[in-house]
Amino acid sequence: MTLLDLAGVARTYNDGHPVYALRATTLTIPEGSYVTISGPSGSGKSTLLNVLGLLDAPDEGSYRVRGVEMAGADEALRGAVRGQLFGFVFQAFHLLPGRTARENVEIGMVYGPSRRRERRTRAEEALARMGLGHRLNADPRALSGGERQRVAIARAVAARPRVLFCDEPTGSLDSANTANVLTLLRELNNDGLTVVVVTHEAEVAAEGGLRLRVEDGIVTTHTEEARAHGFT
Amino acid sequence: MPTGSRKRRRRADLTTLGLVVPRLRLVDVLAESALSVVRHPGRSLVTALGAVLGAAAFVSVLGLSSTLGSQVSDAFDARRATEVVVNADADGPATDAAWQGGPALKRLTRLNGVTAAGARVRVPGQEVRRAAAFTATTVTAPVVGLDPASLGVVGPRLVAGRAFDRFHEDNAVPVVMLPRTVADALGIARTGVAVFIADRAYTVIGVFDDVARQPDTLTAVVMPFATVQPLAEGDVSDQVKRSVLVETSPGAARLVASQAPLALRPEGPDGLQAVAPADPQTLRREVEGEVTRFALLVSGVALVIGAVSIGNAATAGLAVRVSEIGLRRAVGGRPVHIFVQLVGETTVLGGFGGVLGALLGVVTTGAVSLYNGWVPVLDLRVAVLASLGGAAAGLAAGFVPALRATRLQPVNALHR
Numbered sequence: 001m002t003l004l005d006l007a008g009v010a011r012t013y014n015d016g017h018p019v020y021a022l023r024a025t026t027l028t029i030p031e032g033s034y035v036t037i038s039g040p041s042g043s044g045k046s047t048l049l050n051v052l053g054l055l056d057a058p059d060e061g062s063y064r065v066r067g068v069e070m071a072g073a074d075e076a077l078r079g080a081v082r083g084q085l086f087g088f089v090f091q092a093f094h095l096l097p098g099r100t101a102r103e104n105v106e107i108g109m110v111y112g113p114s115r116r117r118e119r120r121t122r123a124e125e126a127l128a129r130m131g132l133g134h135r136l137n138a139d140p141r142a143l144s145g146g147e148r149q150r151v152a153i154a155r156a157v158a159a160r161p162r163v164l165f166c167d168e169p170t171g172s173l174d175s176a177n178t179a180n181v182l183t184l185l186r187e188l189n190n191d192g193l194t195v196v197v198v199t200h201e202a203e204v205a206a207e208g209g210l211r212l213r214v215e216d217g218i219v220t221t222h223t224e225e226a227r228a229h230g231f232t
Numbered sequence: 233m234p235t236g237s238r239k240r241r242r243r244a245d246l247t248t249l250g251l252v253v254p255r256l257r258l259v260d261v262l263a264e265s266a267l268s269v270v271r272h273p274g275r276s277l278v279t280a281l282g283a284v285l286g287a288a289a290f291v292s293v294l295g296l297s298s299t300l301g302s303q304v305s306d307a308f309d310a311r312r313a314t315e316v317v318v319n320a321d322a323d324g325p326a327t328d329a330a331w332q333g334g335p336a337l338k339r340l341t342r343l344n345g346v347t348a349a350g351a352r353v354r355v356p357g358q359e360v361r362r363a364a365a366f367t368a369t370t371v372t373a374p375v376v377g378l379d380p381a382s383l384g385v386v387g388p389r390l391v392a393g394r395a396f397d398r399f400h401e402d403n404a405v406p407v408v409m410l411p412r413t414v415a416d417a418l419g420i421a422r423t424g425v426a427v428f429i430a431d432r433a434y435t436v437i438g439v440f441d442d443v444a445r446q447p448d449t450l451t452a453v454v455m456p457f458a459t460v461q462p463l464a465e466g467d468v469s470d471q472v473k474r475s476v477l478v479e480t481s482p483g484a485a486r487l488v489a490s491q492a493p494l495a496l497r498p499e500g501p502d503g504l505q506a507v508a509p510a511d512p513q514t515l516r517r518e519v520e521g522e523v524t525r526f527a528l529l530v531s532g533v534a535l536v537i538g539a540v541s542i543g544n545a546a547t548a549g550l551a552v553r554v555s556e557i558g559l560r561r562a563v564g565g566r567p568v569h570i571f572v573q574l575v576g577e578t579t580v581l582g583g584f585g586g587v588l589g590a591l592l593g594v595v596t597t598g599a600v601s602l603y604n605g606w607v608p609v610l611d612l613r614v615a616v617l618a619s620l621g622g623a624a625a626g627l628a629a630g631f632v633p634a635l636r637a638t639r640l641q642p643v644n645a646l647h648r
Contacts, residue, residue, distance in 0.1 A: 046647075055562060056643040068245045075566055077242045083564015084251045090646060094559040098271035110260055111564035113252035159563070 002067075003163065003194055004029040004052055009061035011047050011217075021047040023217040024061065029210070031162070034189045035196045036208030044217040046167060049198045053086055053165040054078045083111045087156030091168035093148045095140035101127060101151045102136045108155040119158075126158035127151065130184065146177030153184060163194040170204055182207055261569055265576035269584075276581055279545040283585025283625055284592065286538025287618035290531035291593025292600075295610040297527040299601050302609040314347075315385070315445050316478040316489045318496060318506045331497040331504065332474055337381070339495045340476065345484025349476055350382025351457050353464050356471040360453055361428040362418050371417045375429065376452040377460030378477075385477040387444030388454070393423035393437050396456050404458040409438040411450050429453065430463060446477065485509065535618075538585070539625035546578050546633040557637050558645025567638035574634035575627060582626015586619035593618065 004027075011022040021044045029035055029052075039045045050056035051063065054070060063070045065081055082088075087108070095104045105123035114122065127133055130150040140148055149169060156164055166185070170178040182204065189195045199205050213220050246253055269276045320331075330336065332351035340349045355375045362369055378386060380398050388395065388409065396407050408427060410420065415436070418427065426433045434455065443449050464472045476496060480488045489508035493501035550557075557570055594615055601608035 050643045053562075055646065056641070066249050068248050073245070074238065074242060077245055079561070079564045079566045080246055080251050080253075081249065082562060085249065088562050092555070094555050094646065096556055096559075099267065103267070107264075107560070108563045110264060111560070111566070111569060116260070116263075155563075 001031045002028050003031040003033075003065070005062075005064040005067075006052070007062040007064075009051060009058040009063055011044075011051055011056065011058050020044075020217045022051065022058070022214075022219075025219045027212075027219065029194065029196070031194055032189070032192050033194050033196075033210050034186075034208050035194075035210045035212065036205045037196065037198045037212045037214060038200060038202070038205040039214035041200065043214045045198045045200075045214040047217075048212075048214060048219065049165055049167055049196065052196060053088060053163075054082050055088075079111070084113070084159065085162050087159060087161035087164045089149070089152050089156050089164065089166040089169045091171035093140070093152045093172075095148055095151055095155075097139065097141050100137045100139065101132060101143070101154075104140060104151055105155045105158050109159045112159055114159075122158045122160075123154070126154035129157075130154045144177075145172055145174075146180060149173060149177065149181055150184070153181070157188060157193070161193070163196060164188060166195065166197040168199055169197060170199070170201065178204070256566075256568055256572065258572070261572045262576050265573050265580060268573070268577055269580055275545075275549055276584075279542055279549065279578065280581040280585035280588070282538035282541025282545065282629075283582045283622040284538075284589040285541075286535040286625065287586040287589025287622045288592040288596065289534035289589075290618045290621065291590050291610070291615055292596040293527045293531050293534070294524075294614045295593060295597030295608065296600060297523045298609045298611065299597060299606050301523055303606055313482055313485060313509065314480050316480060316485050316492060316506055316508050317446075318476040318478065318489075318492050318504050320474050321503050321505055329474065332476060336496045337476065339498075340478065340492060343488060343491055343495055345480045345488050346478055347481055348381050348384050348479040350379045350385060351377075352379075352382045352475050352477050353377040353457060353460055354452070354473040354475075355460060355464050355467050356469055358429050358453070358463070360414065360418065362420065362425070369418055371414050373414050374452040375460055375463060376449055376454050377457040377464065378454060379457040382457070382477040383454075385479045386446050386449050386454075388438075388440035388449070389442040389444075390438050391441045392439040395438055401456045401458050404456065404461070406432065406434045406459055407437045407455060408434040409440060409454040410436055411452065411454075412439055412441040413451065414453060415439045427453075430466070434459075445479075535621050535625055538589075538622065539582075539629045541629075542578055542582055542585075542626050543629035543632055546574070546630060547636070550574075550633050550637055553637075554640060554645045557640050558642050558647075561640070561642035562646060571634045571638050574637055575630035578626040578630030578633075579623050580626070582629065583619060583623030585626070586622015589622060590615040590618040 006025050006027040008024045008026060009022065010020070010024050013019040013021055025048070037045045037048055047056065051058050058071065061071065065085065070078065070081070096107065099107070102120070102123045105126055106119045109119045109122065124133070124136060127136055130153060132147060132150055132154065135143065135147065140151060143151065149172070164185070169185070170181050173181060185195050185197065186207065197204060197208065205211060211221060243253060337349050337351065340346060353376070357372045358375050360371045360373055379401055380396070383395060391412060393409075395409060396405070399405070400407055410418070420436060420439070423436050423438060425436050427436060476492070478488060478492060485508040489506040492506040493504035497504055560570060594610060597610050598608050
């Protein structure tokens with residue numbers, strides 16, 4: 001089943017002169033895929049992720065989530081989709097200092113439909129799954145880089161999203177922690193979660209079933225699977 | 233597209249996607265505000281500082297001004313506000329002493345608001361000499377005759393001996409009370425010695441150094457009203473002044489002054505003139521009005537400075553919270569969530585600062601009053617008002633930074 005569907009989507013930044021961050025892109029991402037987006041710095045891979053994650057709006061084209069048009073949608077709808085269908089993991093973790101690991105995970109659900117007690121239970125379950133059941137009350141400042149990223153992943157998955165967007169999730173981690181995070185992402189994908197990862201590391205990019213490469217705002221693919229999914 | 237149909241479309245889209253219609257749950261958003269405030273005590277304190285100082289200034293300025301105001305009123309009430317002097321006009325009954333007599337004074341004391349009334353006669357400059365022949369010291373001082381009631385009105389503060397009483401008055405006993413200045417000039421250090429005035433001996437029975445009313449008595453030799461009569465009648469200078477001193481209840485002075493001449497001399501009240509001090513009520517109201525206006529101005533300015541300070545601190549704090557705001561937007565927070573949370577934070581901090589500042593102001597008012605021996609007068613509603621003012625200042629101050637925060641695009645906020 002098609003989950004995310006881009007048709008002729010383009011994003012241009014106008015900073016004195018136009019910068020074509022993403023040129024007309026047509027792309028279909030089926031439910032349950034493991035997508036990796038790689039490319040050199042400034043190629044537009046993060047722009048693609050931001051457009052897909054509704055963190056940024058395209059200037060042209062159509063973007064459908066489960067068949068619902070998102071181009072021109074108001075902030076209430078975009079916010080609801082981000083909060084309830086999508087989860088995000090960033091290179092910089094974006095954990096709030098002064099809040100415990102559990103409270104940080106709860107923030108991922110605070111604007112959604114779940115109640116306080118439910119949020120707490122889900123946060124504890126998500127952290128336990130990330131192997132952090134013993135660090136529920138730790139301040140992020142007291143955690144290692146690997147642990148912080150696992151708290152961030154717990155925050156992203158606790159709300160039970162359908163798509164997990166990861167922007168350079170292993171960019172700040174050593175090889176051991178990178179392997180750990182990749183295993184977690186693989187497990188989540190095996191459970192049916194669609195995973196979209198932006199990376200500049202070949203090792204991480206190789207994980208994808210659908211591998212995309214972005215250069216100068218143009219998206220290309222190296223896999224047969226991609227062609228089978230209608231990418232042209 | 234009209235708002236109604238846009239809402240319907242959004243609802244339909246959300247249903248298609250299997251999502252819940254997002255709502256603003258105030259409890260959750262305010263709980264986030266509270267956590268942000270509690271978990272960052274340093275940042276919170278800096279933000280609340282403006283409200284603390286503003287409220288403390290508000291309460292202590294108003295507290296101290298009302299305390300001082302009450303000190304001033306006490307002084308007014310206890311002294312000048314309760315005094316009326318009835319004098320004979322220049323063309324009035326200078327020698328006709330009937331209006332100073334017992335029946336006239338009795339009529340006067342029956343008036344509402346009169347607590348005491350007595351006669352006084354003032355004889356100008358007399359030579360006062362000590363009895364001992366070998367000291368040639370003489371002092372020229374006016375002689376004032378007071379009956380026991382008017383002596384009470386004048387209220388001399390004795391430093392030696394005693395005051396004369398009804399016995400001395402009834403028997404016209406030749407006794408005097410000297411002000412300290414005259415006693416010192418004559419070299420009199422104790423009572424019981426005699427002084428000579430117009431070749432007649434008087435026994436010094438008391439020395440005083442201050443009076444409650446009629447401060448010109450501080451330079452005069454004081455003796456019983458009856459005792460001074462021969463002196464007054466013998467005086468040819470035409471400078472003898474007769475009057476009636478009245479003590480009234482607080483606030484009654486002006487009314488008593490308007491009625492006293494008629495009570496003392498029903499047959500010819502025009503010949504008498506009653507003098508009451510400027511109405512202390514009006515004066516006090518004017519003074520207090522000025523003080524209160526000034527205090528309110530200062531306090532208002534303090535609160536405004538507090539509000540600006542909270543706004544500044546909140547805006548500065550925003551710079552380090554950009555990524556937090558980006559994250560909140562990424563996980564589904566709408567601009568209204570961010571706005572309510574940030575305004576909630578500044579309101580809570582403003583209110584907290586207001587309470588803390590109000591307490592500080594109460595303590596300051598109490599401490600300054602204690603140090604100066606004043607009775608602290610503070611309307612507790614002022615403290616409540618200061619706390620509410622702090623919260624209101626926080627609410628107002630939060631608007632600008634919160635609005636700015638809502639304009640941040642999540643993609644920009646997350647990558648800063």
